Amino acid sequence: MQSQDAAQLRAPVSHAAVGAVVDVEQAGAALVEHYPRLARLAYLVLPPGLGRSRRVLTAHALTQRALPRGRGKMPSIPAQSSGRDGDPGYAFVRLQVVRTALEAGLPLRRTGWPKRAQLPPLLPQVWGLRLFPRSGGADELALDQRLAALTGPARAAYVLRGLERLPDTDVRRVLTAAGVEYPDSALAEANGIPAQYGLLGSPEFDPCSLQARPTDLMRRRQHTRAAIAAAAALAVCGVLVTLPGGGWGPDGAAAPAYAQNPAAEAALDPGRLVRVAPTAWKSAARTDFSVWPARGALTGDSALLRRALAVWARPGEQVRVSATPGTQTGGPAGPPQLLYAGEVDTARVVILYDGLRIARYAEPTSGEAGAALDFARVDGATGASASALVLGRSDGNVRYLTAPWVTKAAERDLLKPGAGAMDLDLTGGVTAPLGSPALRPGTCTSWNVLQLTGPSGTQLSTDLGELVPAHLTTGRPGQAHETSGDAALRTWAPYACSLSASRAAGVSSVNAWSYADQELPEAGGRASWVCTRAETWRGEGTLSLAQFHTPGGQYGAVAAKGADVTACGPRDPHVLAGVLWKSGRGSWYLLAAGGKDTASVRATGGISASARGNLLSVRTKQGAQAELTGTLGDGSSLSGLN
Incomplete structure (x- = not known):
């Protein structure tokens, strides 16, 4: 079995082949946020022949080493459809976990140095205890036995399909980037196991929820004297290292200080x-x-x-x-x-x-x-944008430290504007834990936000995976107001899930602006157009999304988006976007809308049409493409958002 694994593995793809570039900080944030899932992925891909205890420690070691050293940029594999909402940082660390887990299953060669993943991990280590996941049922045991019979690449293919919900195209890309020479063979081999993907989430395969048992007690007694002698020698060395003059023990995990700088030392004085x-x-x-x-x-x-x-x-x-x-x-x-x-x-x-x-x-x-x-x-933060900080995240929840002027905290589901808010305990400025949408995997079925009340009223903020939650507002750019009334909450409800597009981007606030309503052809009802714009602390990296919501639909659809554009912002409170819409009778239409100050709209290219006012509706065919332009009331031109 191991020789088959080795035959399928080759050198990882070069940097030129992988395309996109990922900030190391972005990869680090993804690793911390999704650590339990990545450790489970490593545990499942590792060969079961390692034994459950070593497999647990190796899974944690490989996951912790997935973050590259340094603080530059690292190559990423091509974008995938389901990689934790398209996060390239997560896709990168997932690739490192899969690659090293496959390497750990290769046999040692007589010539050449072994790969790091093939050796027992130096860290983490647990002395005197054996750690292993909780036992599952008969179905989990049977699945584990079937996975053990697969080659490493086939096991990785099965896990990427089931745990990560990746389509075969993306599985093939990940395996290729991880060094698998014949990914199609791995996929074909994985097809021989029934698709019991729900069992992959069982505690049987969770290396973060463990049981402990003692190791060989008799052998430990035999080595006690040697351990005492080694500990005594180590203690003497520790005393010498921490003597005054050059020790860095009080500095914890800090790197050693090689030069004395009075100003820097003063900044380190508690x-x-x-x-x-x-x-x-x-x-x-x-x-x-x-x-x-x-x-x-x-x-x-x-x-x-x-x-x-x-x-x-x-x-x-x-x-x-x-x-x-x-x-x-x-x-x-x-x-x-x-x-x-x-x-x-x-x-x-x-x-x-x-x-x-x-x-x-x-x-x-x-x-x-x-x-x-x-x-x-947080430069320039004041009022609502300086009202809360993230204290910590665990088990899918987040705790906040609130400003001293906050008198009340509550949790609200932005997808359900009529459901009301649930009060949160506020002790010493610290909130009780509430569900974080930034930590929730899978389909967006809710979007919990933090509601704070103070002297200036009520405001909403949302966790986007950063230290400072993003402030949510509604209204025309330059005249935005708090998301506190029923109308403002209804405006946000269909578009809450689109906030995931702004995760880990340094966002300070997100505004939702309902800029147009449009009657749909063939008595299809009345649709609404909303522009959501995410502003960042650094000024650049803004994201504007024009979204289209039809009557009866729960979610809005992104019709157009623009990065680093002024459209739909305070400097340029104008927007124009279009979408292809299919009627209940099967007919296709190009629908376009601009703000109320748009005097005319024109479509060119694959569709030629124009209309006075801010709305355009013309019958077309599926897949047609057009370029939108508009004219404002003062005669200036307006380009479609894209």
């Missing part, structure tokens, strides 16, 4: 952290992060604060660093402001603010591995 009075916001001219007081039970833990500052200044190789696009990750220029220090779920969290960025440091409450450092750009 005693110099800026701390704001709890009532400062009441008399301040601005309601932004600079008036947030320090909260949390660990604000007096100088050792924790020192580690957070040191890791910010010089993160070590084991620290997972992520940043929203356009955010610098360098150390603070001076002592930052402390916003929070406390325990959140299973981590100690410190949140700092330097006037331009939010930095979130997290370390596990037990152990010394797994520190993370996240950055978000």
